[in-house]
Amino acid sequence: xxxxxxxxxxxxxxxxxxxxxxxxxxxxxxxxxxxxxxxxxxxxxxxxxxxxxxxxxxxxxxxxxxxxxxxxxxxxxxxxxxxxxxxxxxxxxxxxxxxxxxxxxxxxxxxxxxxxxxxxxxxxxxxxxxxxxxxxxxxxxxxxxxxxxxxxxxxxxxxxxxxxxxxxxxxxxxxxxxxxxxxxxxxxxxxxxxxxxxxxxxxxxxxxxxxxxxxxxxxxxxxxxxxxxxxxxxxxxxxxxxxxxxxxxxxxxxxxxxxxxxxxxxxxxxxxxxxxxxxxxxxxxxxxxxxxxxxxxxxxxxxxxxxxxxxxxxxxxxxxxxxxxxxxxxxxxxxxxxxxxxxxxxxxxxxxxxxxxxxxxxxxxxxxxxxxxxxxxxxxxxxxxxxxxxxxxxxxxxxxxxxxxxxxxxxxxxxxxxxxxxxxxxxxxxxxxxxxxxxxxxxxxxxxxxxxxxxxxxxxxxxxxxxxxxxxxxxxxxxxxxxxxx
Amino acid sequence: xxxxxxxxxxxxxxxxxxxxxxxxxxxxxxxxxxxxxxxxxxxxxxxxxxxxxxxxxxxxxxxxxxxxxxxxxxxxxxxxxxxxxxxxxxxxxx
Numbered sequence: 001x002x003x004x005x006x007x008x009x010x011x012x013x014x015x016x017x018x019x020x021x022x023x024x025x026x027x028x029x030x031x032x033x034x035x036x037x038x039x040x041x042x043x044x045x046x047x048x049x050x051x052x053x054x055x056x057x058x059x060x061x062x063x064x065x066x067x068x069x070x071x072x073x074x075x076x077x078x079x080x081x082x083x084x085x086x087x088x089x090x091x092x093x094x095x096x097x098x099x100x101x102x103x104x105x106x107x108x109x110x111x112x113x114x115x116x117x118x119x120x121x122x123x124x125x126x127x128x129x130x131x132x133x134x135x136x137x138x139x140x141x142x143x144x145x146x147x148x149x150x151x152x153x154x155x156x157x158x159x160x161x162x163x164x165x166x167x168x169x170x171x172x173x174x175x176x177x178x179x180x181x182x183x184x185x186x187x188x189x190x191x192x193x194x195x196x197x198x199x200x201x202x203x204x205x206x207x208x209x210x211x212x213x214x215x216x217x218x219x220x221x222x223x224x225x226x227x228x229x230x231x232x233x234x235x236x237x238x239x240x241x242x243x244x245x246x247x248x249x250x251x252x253x254x255x256x257x258x259x260x261x262x263x264x265x266x267x268x269x270x271x272x273x274x275x276x277x278x279x280x281x282x283x284x285x286x287x288x289x290x291x292x293x294x295x296x297x298x299x300x301x302x303x304x305x306x307x308x309x310x311x312x313x314x315x316x317x318x319x320x321x322x323x324x325x326x327x328x329x330x331x332x333x334x335x336x337x338x339x340x341x342x343x344x345x346x347x348x349x350x351x352x353x354x355x356x357x358x359x360x361x362x363x364x365x366x367x368x369x370x371x372x373x374x375x376x377x378x379x380x381x382x383x384x385x386x387x388x389x390x391x392x393x394x395x396x397x398x399x400x401x402x403x404x405x406x407x408x409x410x411x412x413x414x415x416x417x418x419x420x421x422x423x424x425x426x427x428x429x430x431x432x433x434x435x436x437x438x439x440x441x442x443x444x445x446x447x448x449x450x451x452x453x454x455x456x457x458x459x460x461x462x463x464x465x466x467x468x469x470x471x472x473x474x475x476x477x478x479x480x481x482x483x484x485x486x
Numbered sequence: 487x488x489x490x491x492x493x494x495x496x497x498x499x500x501x502x503x504x505x506x507x508x509x510x511x512x513x514x515x516x517x518x519x520x521x522x523x524x525x526x527x528x529x530x531x532x533x534x535x536x537x538x539x540x541x542x543x544x545x546x547x548x549x550x551x552x553x554x555x556x557x558x559x560x561x562x563x564x565x566x567x568x569x570x571x572x573x574x575x576x577x578x579x580x
Contacts, residue, residue, distance in 0.1 A: 101561045195542045208540050237547035238540065306524040317501060324502070326574050331567035339577050343502040356503055360513060361520060363501040364489065377527050379537035384530065386538055419519055435541020460542065 003028035004164040005483070008073050008221040011167060015072045022072030025167075026055035026116055029074045033118070033165045040141045040150070042160040044079050045087055046119040054116045069224050071114030076166035078157050079120040080127055081212065082201040083107055090203050091123040091135035091153075094323050094330045094350030104201020105236065106170060106212050106229045113228045118166050121156030125352045126320065127177055127205045129153050130424050133415055134354045141411065142184060143484040144450055148408040151181030154215070158185040161215045162451075162484060168225055169215040174206050175308050176403075176428025178213045179440035183403035183453025186442040186482060188216045188470070190226065193460045194435035195240035198233030206315035207238070209308075209432050218480045219441065219470040223247035226463060242461055250464035251471045256290035258469065261396030265301035266427055272406040278444030278452040279402045282473060286400065289472040294396055298388040303381050304430040309422055310365050310378035311433070317362025320355070323347060357418060386434040393459045398469055402427055403453035407446040431457050439466035442479040449485070488521040489514060 003025050006014070014020045030048055037043060051074060058072045077083065080090050082100035084107075089095045103111070110117070124134035132140040132155025140155040142148040143163040150159040154171030158181035161169050171178045173191035182189025190213045197212045204210060214225035227248065232241040262283065267276060287293055325331035325346035332345035351359070365374035392399065404424060414421045431438045436457055443454035454473070458465040474480050489497075491514045498505045498513075505513060559572070568575040 098565055101557055101564060193542070194540070195544075234549060238542075238544065240542055240544065300530075303527060303530065306526045309520060310524055310527075321502075325567055326576055327562075328565035329567070335577070337577055339579050340502075342577055344504045347502050348504040351503075357513065357516060359501050359503065360494070360497055361517060364493075364497045364517065364521075367497060367500060374524070376537060377532060378524075379539060380532035380535040381527050381530060382538040382541075383535050384532070386541060418516055419523055422520075433538075433541070 004032040006167070007217045008070065008167055008224050011073055012069070022055040022058040022116065023052065025072065026051050026074045029118060029164070029166060032163070036143070036163045036165055039146055040143050040159050040163055041138060042121055042140050042156045042163065042165055043076070043119045044089060044091070044122050044137055044156070047086065047117060051116050051118050058114065058116070068114040069228055070110060072116065073114070073167050074116045074118045075110060076118050076121050076157060076160045076169040077107065077110070078123055078154050078169070078171045080123060080172055080203045081107060081170060082203065083117065083120065086120065088120065088203070089137070090127070091125040091137060092351065092355070093136040094347070096136070096330065098328055100201070102201065105198035105233045107201065109229050121154070121160055121169060123156055124153035125355050126203070126316070127153040127172055127174055128316070128354050128358055130176070130180060130421050131414065132156060132181070133411065134352055136352055139411060142408050142450070144186065145448070147410055148450060149184070149411055151184035151408060153177040155181045157215045158182050158187055158189065161185070161187045161217060164483070168217070168221055170212055170229070171215055172202055172210055172212050173432065174209045175312060175432045176425045178215065179403050179428050179438050179453070179455060180425065182215055182440040184408040184451060186451030186479070188219055188222050188480065189440045190214055190222050190463065190466070191431070191438045192226065192230065192463050193437045195238055196437070196461065196463065197229050198231070198236040198239045200233055200235040204319040206312040207319060208315060209312060219467055219474050220251055222439070223251055223467050245464055247464055247467060250467040252468060253472065253475065254290050255286060255469065255472050258291045258398070259396040260286060260291045260293045261296035261392055261399045262293055263296050263298045263301070263392070263399055263401060265298050266401035270405050271402060274446045275402050275404070275406060275452050279400070279454055282443040282454045283400055285473055285476045286469060288476065296392045296396060296399070298392060298430065300381065300384045300388050301430055304385060304433060305422055305426055307378040307381040307385065307433060308425070308429040309361070310374050311382065313358040313362035314366050314375050315362070317359045317366065320359055323350060354418070382433045385430050389434045389436055397458070398465055399457040401455045401457065403440045403455040407448070407450040407452055427455060436460055437463045437466055439470050441470045441473065442482070443473070443477070444479065445482070487518055489517050
């Protein structure tokens, strides 16, 4: 088998026994990038020389200090995560030339574990979008069929993993931006509990929702990536000092004693029949592994989209106020005379339409006279959504649902209708608002040959449970081994 | 209509954004559609419901008030659109 096809744990075995060198692995993946990039455009920058050099450096070392779970493994990182000395654009014209002077905490963890950075992946501008069409540098396409979107906002990371253009990748999830592209590209994606992974060095979109997580080729790799990136960080005041388990301990056979909740609100109107069939079949597989299923209700599900599209734009409008053309980022050249004009011209030319729209929405809902009607109301509804989950987890261990109501849609299909685009996030937003972990894993293919994903939700800090359920599903199926047509 | 073109212009000013007449019209239409949709929240009685600002309950995150290493001036200025080597340069404001 070609080296670029292998998972982290398969490579770990070969690399540790020196049966292959990191340079061979890296060259194989770089060759793959050269072949596939013209078709899908997953990367914004590829660090060909630096990656090859790092790989050579690894091969020359005799031993690694523990833990070196990713030693010699080439990975990609979403371009919203700061990388020291490496351009970090957030898919935006306003940060086109921004070179961070520091590494994000997760980046430092990846380097500490010996990972080789291949490049930075494409995304919807500032992670605002569900299709990666909002990138200032052009869209990413779905490796399974380039006429379709890869999902978003972490579409570049998902597509890169699906096309074997990297072994694993990092993305970020604010309202589904890891789970939905993972689902559309047929790979594993995990949004950890809010506060589980440090956000230090993650360019902020909506600070009470943003969370970094892995994209991988299978569940075992997701556990390995979580072992590397999870944990408290004093530089992120919202990271939570809860002990991090060894996620490999979750990879155990059998689901006897596990109760799975099937929330009825996730199987109603608007759910594509092929998606429903694939998810229901997956549930039967999990029952076959010993899990017991119960019907449950999360009555406030239908309010998730409305609450999210107040909270997230409000936080974004505040976070993005920092792009003023003074300390970093784009400054409009024709604005030398007035500070106000400099702000307005730089921000208007620097931000794309969706980002401007969300800044406008956020500014409006926070403006004098509207705060109570919108932001406060949405924050209260957020409490109700969170309580729905906490109540439900009294009668089941995990919830199993679809990730997205349909498989990937065509490029351009929803580009002119922001509200339609927002509504496609209906099954991922509630977990984001509640801060609970969510795993997406491939569970089928549509008649058009597009992947379908299964979402597994668990209580706060129970990422391990989602991995355990996902691992059991993988033992019975081969969806995680399927690859896009060559 | 929830928001008028004049209000859109006002909000744009607050957000330090310029909007062309065409854009103003389109934004008014799109924002109205979204704001009408989020009206849905008013179906719910939230009297007495507390707000969630963060999903995880955390006490204040304190740290020692100790001086630590930070970025040097040179490094801090490296990404500046305009600097004089010691400071960020902006248009005259007084």
